[in-house]
Amino acid sequence: MTDALSRLLETRDWLLADGATGTNLFNMGLSSGDAPELWNVDQPQNIKKLYSMAVNAGSDLFLTNSFGGNASRLKLHNSQSRVRELNRAAAEIGREVADTAGRPVVVAGSVGPTGEIFAPMGTMTHEIAVEMFHEQAEGLKEGGADVLWVETISAPEEFKAAAEAARLANMPWCGTMSFDTAGRTMMGVTSAQLAALVEKFPNPPLAFGANCGVGASDLMRTIMGFVASGTERPIIAKGNAGIPRYVDGHIHYDGTPDLMADYACLARDAGATIIGGCCGTMPEHLAAMRQALENRPRGERPSLEEIAAKLGGFSSDSDGTGDDSTTPERSRGRRRRS
Numbered sequence: 001m002t003d004a005l006s007r008l009l010e011t012r013d014w015l016l017a018d019g020a021t022g023t024n025l026f027n028m029g030l031s032s033g034d035a036p037e038l039w040n041v042d043q044p045q046n047i048k049k050l051y052s053m054a055v056n057a058g059s060d061l062f063l064t065n066s067f068g069g070n071a072s073r074l075k076l077h078n079s080q081s082r083v084r085e086l087n088r089a090a091a092e093i094g095r096e097v098a099d100t101a102g103r104p105v106v107v108a109g110s111v112g113p114t115g116e117i118f119a120p121m122g123t124m125t126h127e128i129a130v131e132m133f134h135e136q137a138e139g140l141k142e143g144g145a146d147v148l149w150v151e152t153i154s155a156p157e158e159f160k161a162a163a164e165a166a167r168l169a170n171m172p173w174c175g176t177m178s179f180d181t182a183g184r185t186m187m188g189v190t191s192a193q194l195a196a197l198v199e200k201f202p203n204p205p206l207a208f209g210a211n212c213g214v215g216a217s218d219l220m221r222t223i224m225g226f227v228a229s230g231t232e233r234p235i236i237a238k239g240n241a242g243i244p245r246y247v248d249g250h251i252h253y254d255g256t257p258d259l260m261a262d263y264a265c266l267a268r269d270a271g272a273t274i275i276g277g278c279c280g281t282m283p284e285h286l287a288a289m290r291q292a293l294e295n296r297p298r299g300e301r302p303s304l305e306e307i308a309a310k311l312g313g314f315s316s317d318s319d320g321t322g323d324d325s326t327t328p329e330r331s332r333g334r335r336r337r338s
Contacts, residue, residue: 003206017060017277019277019282025050048093057287059105059286070132095107113155173205176236206233208234218316221319260277261292265296276289
């Protein structure tokens, strides 16, 4: 039997993913510096609410509250011995929400970075990373996650370790990197390099793409890079809701529901199949995205000029590839506030 995500991809030409985890949990009372994963056991009603808000807004898949659920990250909270427990709980709550949705909804087990630097610059080894990711994957699998969702990765070595862990757990997976440094990841990976990398794995992801980063415009430019690589694999676009601003003592993302609706359709028209939001994306953004995707006709692939005009200018002149000839001149100006 094929997995739940593959079945949806066979029948739909776009899927709506979820929005922010941290932003929504902070609004529920999570304190800065606390481990969100502990809420899977201590505040399960809030995690159920988090998942339900995405499903009720129209998401076809949502990520579990397990982004920092590996031993390296949980060690910061003296909870490294609870990896399996916390990930299993994250997925179990998700399974309950998905199974009562009344339509097919995919539970995607979120797997974030270890937070460590790989050798030789750092101390993290491939073997240790695989062990950490595998432990997390087994917990998510036990809880009923349909697919592993590796996200916000910067280093190819970490992506490779997560892929191997998915293989050891015998689970399908998806993977995204964060392109937040002039069109590259923090460790220098370009969109073309990621598109090539995923095809080298013995267990390539069901879909791959970009999440988080600087803003919707920059993420769209990365999506265009994936498409230009000629990949035939489904592409994931999960951009932030605008740009973060410090307002009244907290971080606020300035992207409106209308802007995220425009972004969703631009992502679809550019070639993305799984489209969602990241930091700052609330249920009202998701609802606007769903409505736009359902009601706006598919258009031609947008140009970078069109993307900048609708979503605001780019944060850098470079798209990370070394070919800046197609970057709109307007990108040198300030971003338009949403």
